[in-house]
Amino acid sequence: MTDLILKIEKLHKSFGEKVILNDFNINITRNTSQVIIGGSGTGKSVLLKCILGLIEPDQGIISYNNTPLNRDTRKEINFYDEIGMLFQGAALFDSLTVWENITFAIKSKRKNDLREIALDKIHKVGLDSTVLDLYPSELSGGMQKRVALARAIAKDPQLLFFDEPTTGLDPIMADVINNLINEIIDQVGATAITITHDMESAKKIADKISMLYKGNIIWSGDPGEIECSNNPYVDQFINGRSEGPIKINIKD
Amino acid sequence: MINYIYNIPHAIGSNVLNLFAHIGKISIFFYEIIFCTFTLPLYFKTFFNQIIKIGYNSLPVIGLTAFFTGSVLALQIYVGGSRFNAESIVASIVALGITRELGPVIAGLMLAGRVSASISAEIATMKVTEQLDALTTLSTNPIRYLVVPRVLAAMLTLPILVLIADIIGIMGGFVVATQSLGFIEQSYIKNTFDIIQLNDVISGLIKAAVFGFIVAFMGCYHGYNSTGGAQGVGRSTTKAVVSASILILASNYILTSLVFNS
Numbered sequence: 001m002t003d004l005i006l007k008i009e010k011l012h013k014s015f016g017e018k019v020i021l022n023d024f025n026i027n028i029t030r031n032t033s034q035v036i037i038g039g040s041g042t043g044k045s046v047l048l049k050c051i052l053g054l055i056e057p058d059q060g061i062i063s064y065n066n067t068p069l070n071r072d073t074r075k076e077i078n079f080y081d082e083i084g085m086l087f088q089g090a091a092l093f094d095s096l097t098v099w100e101n102i103t104f105a106i107k108s109k110r111k112n113d114l115r116e117i118a119l120d121k122i123h124k125v126g127l128d129s130t131v132l133d134l135y136p137s138e139l140s141g142g143m144q145k146r147v148a149l150a151r152a153i154a155k156d157p158q159l160l161f162f163d164e165p166t167t168g169l170d171p172i173m174a175d176v177i178n179n180l181i182n183e184i185i186d187q188v189g190a191t192a193i194t195i196t197h198d199m200e201s202a203k204k205i206a207d208k209i210s211m212l213y214k215g216n217i218i219w220s221g222d223p224g225e226i227e228c229s230n231n232p233y234v235d236q237f238i239n240g241r242s243e244g245p246i247k248i249n250i251k252d
Numbered sequence: 253m254i255n256y257i258y259n260i261p262h263a264i265g266s267n268v269l270n271l272f273a274h275i276g277k278i279s280i281f282f283y284e285i286i287f288c289t290f291t292l293p294l295y296f297k298t299f300f301n302q303i304i305k306i307g308y309n310s311l312p313v314i315g316l317t318a319f320f321t322g323s324v325l326a327l328q329i330y331v332g333g334s335r336f337n338a339e340s341i342v343a344s345i346v347a348l349g350i351t352r353e354l355g356p357v358i359a360g361l362m363l364a365g366r367v368s369a370s371i372s373a374e375i376a377t378m379k380v381t382e383q384l385d386a387l388t389t390l391s392t393n394p395i396r397y398l399v400v401p402r403v404l405a406a407m408l409t410l411p412i413l414v415l416i417a418d419i420i421g422i423m424g425g426f427v428v429a430t431q432s433l434g435f436i437e438q439s440y441i442k443n444t445f446d447i448i449q450l451n452d453v454i455s456g457l458i459k460a461a462v463f464g465f466i467v468a469f470m471g472c473y474h475g476y477n478s479t480g481g482a483q484g485v486g487r488s489t490t491k492a493v494v495s496a497s498i499l500i501l502a503s504n505y506i507l508t509s510l511v512f513n514s
Contacts, residue, residue, distance in 0.1 A: 054385050080391040091386035093378075105390035151390075 004066075005030040005159060005191045006051070011060030013046055013215075020046045022215035024060070033185055033192040035202045035223075038212035039237065039246065044195040047212070048163055051193075052085065064159070081105075084152030084190075088164040090144040092136035092151070098122070099132040102151045121150040124187065125180055142173040146180065153184055160185065162194040166201045178204040199238050211237065213246065281395075281473050285403055288396040299401040306367050306402070306468075307409030311416065313366055314359045318417035321354050322346055322424025330433050342435065343443035346425035351452045355418040356410075357504055360463030363410060364496035368471035371402055372492035375475025376485040384476070399476070403468040410464030411457040418453065459507055463500050470496035 006028040013021040020043040028034050038044050049055040051062055053074050062069045067077055074080065092101050099118035106114060119129055125146040136144055145165070152160060165181060166174035178201050185192050185205075196202055202209055203223045210220040211234050219231045226238060236244030329345045375398060378384050387394045422444060429435040471492045478488035 049385070052385070052389055054388060078391075080389055083389065085386070085389040087382045087386055089381055091382040093383055093386070105392070 003030040004028065005064065006193070007061075007063040007066075008047075008051070009061045009063075011047070011050060011062065012058045013043070013050060013055065014058060020215055021050070021057070021060075024216055026210065026217060028191060028193060030191055031189060032207040033182075033194070033205055035194045035196060035206035035209045036212055036217075037197060037199070037202050037209060037237065038195075039197060039248075042212045043215045044197075044212055045163065048161055048193070048195055052083070052161065053079070081155060082157055083159045083161065084155065084157035085161045086145070086148050086152045086163065086165055088167055090136070090141075090148035092144055092148055094136055097133050097135055098139070098147050101136065101147060102154050104151065105155055117154065118150070121154055122147070124153065124184065125150045126176070142169055142176070145169065145173075145177055149177070149180060149184065153188055153190075156188055156190075158190055160188070160190045160192045162192065162196075164196050164198070165194060166196065166198045171200075174198065174201060175204075177201075181205050277477065278473065281476070282469070284395045285399055285469070288393065288400045289404065293396070295397055295401050298397065299405055302401050302405035303409055305370075306363070306405050307413060310363060310366055310409075310413060314362050314413050314417050315420050317358050317362050318350070318355065318421035319424040321358050322350055322421035322426075323428040325349055325354065325421075326425035326428040326433065330429070339433075340443070342425070342429055342433070343440045344447040346429075347422055347444045347448050348452060350421035350425070351418050351448060351456050353456075353504075353508075355421055356414050356456045356459040356463060357500065358421075359410060359414045359417045359460065360467065360500040360504075361497055363406070363413070363464070363467045364470075364493055364500060367406065368467045368492045368496040369489045371468060371471030372475040372478075372489045373485055375399075375472060376478035376488045379476065379478050380481055380485060394476075399468075399472040402472055403465060406464035406468035407461050408464070410467070411460040414456055414460035415453070418456065455511075458511075459504060462503055462507065466499045466503065467496050470499065 004027050006026075008024060008026045011021050011024040012019075024043075024047065026034075026036075036044055036047070046055060050057045051069075053069065053071065064077070064079060067073055069079065092098075093104065096104065099115050099122075102118040102121050103109075103114040106117060109117075115132065118132055122129070122132065127143065127146055127150075131139065131143065131147070136147070139147065149165075162181060165177055169177060181192070181194070182205055184190075192205070194202070194205060203226070206223045208220065209223055209226055210217045211231075212218070213233055219226075219229055219234045221229060226234060229235065232245050236246050242248065325346050326342050329342045329349075330339055333339045333341050333345075375384075378398070384394045384398075387397060426437075426440055426444070429440055430437050474488040474492040474495070478484045480487070
């Protein structure tokens with residue numbers, strides 16, 4: 001029997017008449033890196049927000065370690081203490097220094113202990129102690145992403161979420177972030193769920209890739225299989241062709 | 253023509269639904285603030301930071317406004333009073349006008365312009381940049397962390413600011429009356445202290461606490477519910493200032509007529 005950390009069944013979410021997730025199902029096995037790819041507006045971010053409890057789904061069940069998640073159970077099982085999230089734009093708190101950002105969620109510790117934890121995490125993401133007292137606005141985009149990554153792993157989470165981790169970064173920095181994600185997943189021993197449309201990133205960090213289209217998974221497989229998926233949608237997406245079954249509505 | 257006829261009930265219906273949705277959202281937001289205020293944890297560091305930002309940093313603006321309001325009030329009362337040969341009432345009217353009405357209202361409106369706008373822009377930007385979502389994923393309730401300290405700080409600091417505005421406003425009247433209208437300093441001060449009662453000052457301070465709540469609540473509410481990127485941040489800021497200003501003036505009338513009219 002596979003060890004599932006996250007199970008999503010018949011998830012449905014729409015905004016007005018626009019259906020975003022339609023009968024969505026996925027099983028995430030513990031200690032794997034699951035990447036969900038898909039074009040803009042296919043529901044990737046909505047899916048992540050539903051899992052995190054930032055958006056209430058219309059229907060469906062999201063189970064974490066066999067516990068169905070809702071507002072109450074997330075509190076009961078301390079869900080947010082067991083996860084880490086890397087936001088697309090880093091989402092660091094402007095008014096706090098780097099070390100305060102990293103240790104934000106760690107309560108009941110003295111300042112010196114918190115700085116020690118921040119230092120340990122900042123080393124893990126390839127930065128040094130000189131950035132600890134800087135504010136996010138004093139950092140480059142790549143450094144902000146690394147600090148955000150350090151914040152995501154500050155509590156040694158079981159489940160890590162990455163929302164477009166390489167968006168807005170140059171190819172070299174994107175590769176650095178991909179390597180860091182792989183190292184951190186190995187170090188922390190966590191399960192990772194990444195949503196992205198960057199195929200290089202997906203192939204590099206995934207144990208399993210699924211493609212989301214019109215609110216549902218249309219293909220799943222290993223990264224090595226994606227080039228020969230025989231799925232015209234996947235084929236069009238990974239080769240970045242404008243011609244194919246995926247129609248882009250320019251008016252939208 | 254028929255389309256227009258159909259459109260009228262449609263427009264009325266959609267506006268009524270929007271109004272109820274708005275009232276519902278405000279009520280839930282209000283309930284969450286009350287709940288978070290009376291349950292732990294309270295973020296004292298953020299609260300003290302907000303006291304500095306909202307209270308201390310607003311002192312120059314409110315002090316200057318109060319001084320000029322007191323000054324111009326003395327000039328106007330002198331002109332009005334001289335028509336009835338009652339120039340001597342300047343000190344009394346300035347003192348009562350500032351403590352009972354103008355001190356709290358002017359300070360409230362200045363705070364609405366300065367603080368409500370800044371709170372709304374700050375929280376709306378945090379929403380646009382996903383910092384509010386980040387708070388949730390870091391086991392922190394955004395209302396508890398961002399809203400409650402601001403509301404409490406505004407409710408605590410505005411009465412103090414109003415007390416200072418009262419003193420500076422009366423001083424403004426005193427300076428104009430003694431330096432340009434020919435009043436004798438001792439008699440002006442005596443008239444001022446003779447007319448003011450403790451109730452006049454306290455009623456102004458109670459109003460100030462209510463206005464402080466309105467200023468912070470409107471700033472937080474519009475910032476928290478901002479949508480639509482940078483344009484949405486601008487829209488929420490405007491809404492916060494306008495709604496806070498209108499609510500201050502409306503609640504001032506209600507408080508004065510129902511509670512402080514005697």
